Amino acid sequence: MTLSSKIAAVILVLILAGSITAGFFPAMSYARQHREATGAPASLRFPLGTDDLGRDRFARLLSATRFSLLLAAAASAGALVLAFFLGGAAGYYGGWCDRCIVRAIDLMLSVPWLLLLLAARALLPLNTPPALTLAVTYALLAALGWASPARVIRAGVQHLRSAEFILRARAEGCGEARVLLRHVLPNLKPVLTAQFWTAVPVFILSEANLGFLGLSAGEPFPTWGSLLRELQNPLLLRPEAFAPAAAIAITLLCFRMVTPWGGSQV
Amino acid sequence: MSAPLLAANISAGYAGGPDVLRDFELTIEPGEIAGLVGESGSGKSTVAMALLRLLDYRGGRVRGNVWFRDRDLMALPQREMRAIRGKEIALVMQSPQASLNPAMRIGAQIRECWRAHNRRADECPDPLELFAMVNLPGEPEFLNRYPRQLSVGQAQRVLIAMAILHRPALLIADEPSSALDAVTAQEVLNLLSRLRQQLGMSILYISHDLLSVASFCDRVSILREGQIVETGAPESLFTAPKHPYTRRLLSAIPQPRFLPTMA
Numbered sequence: 128m129t130l131s132s133k134i135a136a137v138i139l140v141l142i143l144a145g146s147i148t149a150g151f152f153p154a155m156s157y158a159r160q161h162r163e164a165t166g167a168p169a170s171l172r173f174p175l176g177t178d179d180l181g182r183d184r185f186a187r188l189l190s191a192t193r194f195s196l197l198l199a200a201a202a203s204a205g206a207l208v209l210a211f212f213l214g215g216a217a218g219y220y221g222g223w224c225d226r227c228i229v230r231a232i233d234l235m236l237s238v239p240w241l242l243l244l245l246a247a248r249a250l251l252p253l254n255t256p257p258a259l260t261l262a263v264t265y266a267l268l269a270a271l272g273w274a275s276p277a278r279v280i281r282a283g284v285q286h287l288r289s290a291e292f293i294l295r296a297r298a299e300g301c302g303e304a305r306v307l308l309r310h311v312l313p314n315l316k317p318v319l320t321a322q323f324w325t326a327v328p329v330f331i332l333s334e335a336n337l338g339f340l341g342l343s344a345g346e347p348f349p350t351w352g353s354l355l356r357e358l359q360n361p362l363l364l365r366p367e368a369f370a371p372a373a374a375i376a377i378t379l380l381c382f383r384m385v386t387p388w389g390g391s392q393v
Numbered sequence: 394m395s396a397p398l399l400a401a402n403i404s405a406g407y408a409g410g411p412d413v414l415r416d417f418e419l420t421i422e423p424g425e426i427a428g429l430v431g432e433s434g435s436g437k438s439t440v441a442m443a444l445l446r447l448l449d450y451r452g453g454r455v456r457g458n459v460w461f462r463d464r465d466l467m468a469l470p471q472r473e474m475r476a477i478r479g480k481e482i483a484l485v486m487q488s489p490q491a492s493l494n495p496a497m498r499i500g501a502q503i504r505e506c507w508r509a510h511n512r513r514a515d516e517c518p519d520p521l522e523l524f525a526m527v528n529l530p531g532e533p534e535f536l537n538r539y540p541r542q543l544s545v546g547q548a549q550r551v552l553i554a555m556a557i558l559h560r561p562a563l564l565i566a567d568e569p570s571s572a573l574d575a576v577t578a579q580e581v582l583n584l585l586s587r588l589r590q591q592l593g594m595s596i597l598y599i600s601h602d603l604l605s606v607a608s609f610c611d612r613v614s615i616l617r618e619g620q621i622v623e624t625g626a627p628e629s630l631f632t633a634p635k636h637p638y639t640r641r642l643l644s645a646i647p648q649p650r651f652l653p654t655m656a
Contacts (some may be wrong), residue, residue, distance in 0.1 A: 290449075
């Protein structure tokens with residue numbers, strides 16, 4: 128690990144730890160309104176000022192960081208589970224199973240999935256509870272983001288399927304489930320890890336795009352994307368309003384630096 | 394005379410190609426070391442995989458019968474065939490390092506091998522006792538090593554240890570010494586010979602090296618283009634080879650100028 132990777136890892140840990148810790152302080156509530164100070168500029172009390180509803184921007188940014196990072200990681204894990212089962216089945220069983228799944232992967236990769244996300248997210252009724260909108264947004268990301276990792280996993284499993292040690296496991300008397308869980312899966316760990324870390328920044332950016340268009344989490348939940356919406360209001364365009372954009376840029380840069388492949392697959 | 398432990402009459406090949414084995418016939422008696430010799434591409438490894446019905450996993454097909462302990466292995470359901478693989482018929486493959494799971498420690502691989510046929514992991518024999526039988530280090534630290542941390546000879550011994558874990562009636566050794574230096578290869582042959590005596594199992598020893606097969610086996614079969622062309626005791630094959638191909642194999646054995654000719 129290079130020095131820059133170590134620094135990036137420390138920054139990421141600090142960002143995540145800070146955002147999680149902030150959740151334990153009632154004063155840092157993302158929903159609390161300070162009606163006496165709506166639209167306040169940056170000050171010692173409110174380091175990033177307040178929004179037009181009087182909510183502390185800094186507290187909301189910390190909460191948004193928590194939601195965006197943890198939910199992007201959860202969505203990445205969800206996409207990876209789907210990718211493992213589908214890509215794994217294609218690579219392991221081959222034949223018609225492989226052909227069907229490869230066609231599905233090609234289809235998913237050829238669809239403009241940001242538009243698909245927008246359409247799917249826009250179909251939700253306006254009275255959907257905010258927590259549900261948050262869950263649905265990330266579930267959609269997971270449901271649409273499996274195709275790319277599935278292709279890589281399929282290739283990995285195809286390679287493993289013909290490996291000598293897999294044939295020996297069969298000669299030992301191992302059944303299909305045992306071969307998959309004890310011999311194939313552990314050898315896919317580097318591929319799965321790489322795909323996980325590749326998908327997290329992609330999902331963070333996708334959510335930011337959706338949020339900017341008002342199709343991410345419903346109020347009052349803050350995400351990085353929903354905080355970016357403020358930039359659409361020219362009356363609120365102060366330097367501190369760019370803090371969510373800076374947070375996204377710094378985090379994605381750290382992700383690129385901390386992963387051994389330098390984020391080149393993102 | 395007792396019934397043979399295994400009697401096979403099979404033809405086998407790979408998808409889209411002609412048969413690699415054609416009316417291949419082989420019998421193995423209980424407690425016998427049977428040798429199978431042939432040049433590269435003659436179908437030796439196909440025999441090993443076909444007898445265990447593993448050829449499906451390599452895109453191959455097998456026809457015929459393999460009688461083993463009064464059961465036709467070709468007619469058994471997959472579930473019953475799995476119960477035989479490793480437990481009654483074990484296989485030692487020719488690439489020791491590639492045949493071990495690179496992501497699993499040696500101790501875990503031994504336990505995994507046990508769990509393939511036994512639900513209770515705590516009943517697994519002590520791996521170190523098993524290692525003593527195959528001349529592997531007896532230190533517990535050895536169990537924590539990964540395959541990449543072993544020499545080729547050690548990896549081959551680990552494979553043999555795993556193969557004898559269930560005390561199989563038949564051990565198929567597919568060129569177990571081809572990746573080894575001459576001294577280690579001889580040690581592996583001695584080890585297999587000793588294990589046969591200790592455990593009373595039969596061994597099908599497959600190799601391209603006629604000399605090593607003759608020095609080690611009770612009976613030798615010569616395989617050419619998927620068919621057995623001659624079978625006999627090593628002495629008779631060396632002193633009075635009947636088939637021209639056997640004579641060719643014998644004449645191909647390198648002979649130092651200062652030693653008398655062998656055939």
